[in-house]
Amino acid sequence: MSARPSEEHADIVLCPDGPMLLRGAAVVQDEDGVRHRTTRPVTAVCRCGHSAIKPWCDGTHKLLRD
Secondary structure (H helix, E strand, O other), X not given: OOOOOOOOOOEEEEOOOOXXXXXXXXXEEOOOOOEEEOOOOEEEXXXXXXXXXXXXXXXXXXXXXX
């Protein structure tokens, strides 16, 4: 997906052993190609693959730690 220069972009923060945080408006495409628009000022996106509410993080990664 290409962005136009005039469009706003979300800031992205990768949390160590945790989710990807999106600050600002964004659209996330899941593994099935379904597009999800963020609705919060900061949104956590699952990176561990085990969330029950993918593509959003539900904190399951905390249970997977050693």
